[in-house]
Amino acid sequence: MKLSATLGGETYSFRDLKEVMAKANEEKSGDRLAGVAAETVQERIAAKTVLSELLLEDIRNHPLIAPEEDEVSRIIEEDINERVYEEIKRWSVAELREYILHLSTGHRELMRISRGLTSEMIAAVTKIMSNLDLVHAANKIEIITTCNISIGQQGTLASRLQPNHPTDNVDGMIASLKDGLSYGIGDAVIGINPVDDSVESVKRLLHATHDFIREWQIPTQNCVLAHVTTQMKAIQQGAPADMIFQSIAGTEKANRSFGISAELIAEAQQVAKKHGTGTGPQGLYFETGQGSELSAEAHHGLDQVTLESRNYGFARRYDPFIVNTVVGFIGPEYLYNSKQVIRAGLEDHFMGKMHGIPMGVDICYTNHIKADQNDMEDLGVLLSAAGVNFIIATPMGDDCMLNYQSMSYHDVATLRSTMSKLPSPEYLTWLENMGIYENGRLGPNAGKIELFNR
Template sequence: MPFAHTVGGVGWRFEDLKDLLAKASPHRSGDDLAGIAARSAEERMAARCALADLPLAALLAEPVVPYEVDEVTRLVVDGHDRAAFAPIAHLTVGAFREWLLDDATGPDDLARAARGITPEMAAAVSKLMRNQDLVVAARKCRVVTRFRDTIGLPGRLSVRLQPNHPTDDPRGVAAAVLDGLLLGAGDAVIGVNPAGDALPDLLALWRLLDRLVQGLAIPTQTCVLAHVTAQLRAIEAGAPVDLVFQSIAGTEAANRSFGVDLALLREAHAAARSLRRGTVGDQVMYFETGQGSALSANAHHGVDQQTLEARAYGVARAFDPLLVNSVVGFIGPEYLADGRQIVRAGLEDHFCGKLLGLPLGVDVCYTNHADADGDDTDVLLTMLGVAGVAYVMGVPGADDVMLGYQSTSFHDALYLRSVLGLRRAPEFEAWLARMELVDDAGMPIPPAAGSRLLAAAREVAAS
C-alpha cells in the first residue's frame, strides 16, 4: 500500500511500508549501498511525518518481509501477544513515541507491553526519536536474566570478558581471563571467539574456561563462540557447555547464510537446557547481531538495515536468552560509515532490544577502516551507560588481537562504573569481595589487589 505526505507544499510518495521505513531512517551507508535511503533531508522528513501518522496496527497487518516466504515473519506474527498489545493498539507511531517518553509510563508498563510490540513497531518508533529520546526510553526498560549470576538489575553494569587469542593458546587465553578478573570484569560471561573450528581445540577451550570458573568458584558463565553445530557436537562429546552462542539476523535467508534456522536454534536451546548447569537460573542462550548482516548476505528483501536488526531481536526473544548484544560497528564502514552513524545505531539497537524485552548489551566497537576512533566509542559507551545497558565488552587494551577490531577495555568499564555509580552483578561482586579485589561498596582495592586471586589461580593450575 503506498503512502503519501505533503511538506511545505511538496507532495511525497512512498511505495509501501518498507519504502516508508527506509526513507524515514537516519542516514547510514548501508541503506545507501542498498539503494533504499532517502535522497534528501526533505524526503526523510516527509517519510517521518507520514510514519508518525501510521497506526501501530498497520505495522502488524503489513509485514515488511512476506509471511509466506520467511520464517522470521511467521515467528513474529504467530507469536504476537494481542492482549499485551491491546492497551497501545489505538496509538499511531507518533503517539507511541509520546507514550514511551511520558513520565507516567514506567518500567512495569513497558514490561507488560513488550510481548505486544513487534520488531517493526520498535524500529518505526525509533526512527522518530532523537538520541536523547532513545536513552530516556531505554532507561525505563528493566530486563533481568539469570544463569550463575543475575544480570540487568537497576544500577548494575556487567561485562563480557573477551580473552580472544590469535592461535587459541591456552596460556594466552588464561592470562587474559586473569587480567580481566583482576579488573573486575566477567560477570556477564567469559566468552572466547575461537580462532579455529577443530573440535579437539574447541573442547580444550571449554575445559580451560570451566576449570578456571569451577576451580576459583566464580559465579559466572562461560562460552566458546563457535558455530552452533560445533557446540552441539561438543555437548554430545561431554563438553562443559554453559551458554550456547549463535549470530542471528532478521530474515530467514540471512540466517541461512549463517548456517542456521529456527529448528536448529530450538535443538540447541533444548540441548543446553538439558545440561542444567545454571545455579540461579536456566537462561542458556547467547545471541549476537549487527546492522547490515542481512544486506551483506544479499538477504535484505529491500528492507532497511535497522528494521532488520530489530527483527533479529524478534528471533532472539523466542529463546528467552541470557545475553543478546549488537556488535554495532563490527561489520564495517560499508554499513556504518563513521562514528556518528555507529553512535546512532548503537543507541537504536539498545532501545529496540530492551523495548522488546531483551537483555541488550552492546559491543561498542569499530573496525580500523571506519572513520571512527576512541572518542566516538567514549560517547557511545557513556550514553549507553546512562541508558541502562545490560553489559559491554571487556577486551585487553580494547584491541582484539584475534578479530582485529577496536572494542572497549576492562578500564573502560571501570570508568563507566565510576562516573555513573554502577555496580556489578551481585553474586559476582560478592566473589570479588572474597578475593579482596573490591570493598563493600564494590570499589577496587588497589594496594594488595590480586594477591589472593593469583594465589588461588596458581593452586588451580597446579592441581
C-alpha cells in the same frame, strides 16, 4: 494508509510501507549501499512525518516480508499477544513514542505493551526518536536473566570478558582472563571467539575456562563462540558449557546463510537445558549487528534498522540469557563513521530492551571506519546512562585475534565508577572477597594478576 506528506510546499509520496520505513531512517551507509535511503534530508523528514502518523495496525496489516515466505516473520507474528494488541492497534506511531517517553518509571507497563508490538512497530517508533529519547526510554526497562548468576539489575553494569588469542593458546587466554578478572570484568560471561572451529578445539577451550572458574569459585558463565552445531557436539561429548552461542539475523534467508534455522535454535535450547552446565533457566547467547542481512544478500529491500529489530523478535522466542549487537564491527559499508555507529548502538539497545531482551553491546570499530577510541568512550557513557545490561571488554581495547577495537577492562571499570554502576550482585560479593572491590569501587588488589598465581 496515507503515504505522502507536504513540507515547504513540496509533496513527498512513497510507494509503500517498506519505502517509508527505509527513508525514515537516520543516515546509514548500508541503506545507501542497498539503494533504499532517503535522497535528501527533506525526504527523510517527510518519511518520518508519514511514519509518525501511521497506525500500529497499518504496520501489522502490511507485512514487509510475508509470514508465508519467511519463518522470522512467522515467529514475530505468532508471538504477539492479541489482547494487548487490541488495546493499542489504533495508536499512531507518534502516540506510541509519547506513551513510552512519558511513563514515569515504565518497566512493567512497557514490558506489557511490548507483548502487543511487532518488531516492525518497535523499529518504526525508534526511527522517530532522538538519541536522547532512546537513552531515556531504554533506561526505564530492567531485564534480569539468570544462567549461573543473575545480571541486568538497575544500577549494575555487567561485562563480557573476551580473552581471545590468535592461536587459541590456553596459557595466553588465561593470562588475559586473569587481567580482566583483576579489574572486575566477566560477570556476564567469559566468552572466547575461537580461531579453530573444530569440536576438539571447542572442547579444549570450554574445559580450560570451566576449570579456571571452578578453581577460583567465580560466579559467572563460560562460552566458546563457535558455530552452534559445533558447540552442541562438544557439549554432547561432555564439554562443560554454561550456555550456547549463535549469531542470528532478521530474515530466514540470512539465517540460512549462517547455517541456522528456527528448528536448529530450538534444538540448541534443549541441548543447553539437558546437557549444559548452566544452572539457571536461560542458556542461550545471541549476537547481532546492523548490516548482516545485506552482506548475505538477504535483506528483501528492507533497511538495516528494521532488519535489526526483527533479530530481536526472533531472539525473543528463545528466552536468551544475553544478546549483544556488535555495533561498528562489519565496517564503513554499513556504518560509515562514529555518528552512525553511536546512533546504531543506541537504536539496537532500545529495540532489544523493548522486545524484553537482555541487551548488551560490543562498543567497537574496525580500523578502516571513520571513528576512534574517543567515539567509543562516548557511546559507552551513553549506553551506561541508558542502562545497558552488559558491554564487551578486551585487553587494552584491542582484540588481537579478531583485529578490531573494543572497550578495555579499564574502560569498563571507569564507566562503573563514573556512572555509579556496580558489577552484578553475586559477582560483586566475589570481587569483594578477593579484595578487587572495596566499598563499591576498585580495591587494593585491583589490577594484580598475581592474585591468581598459585
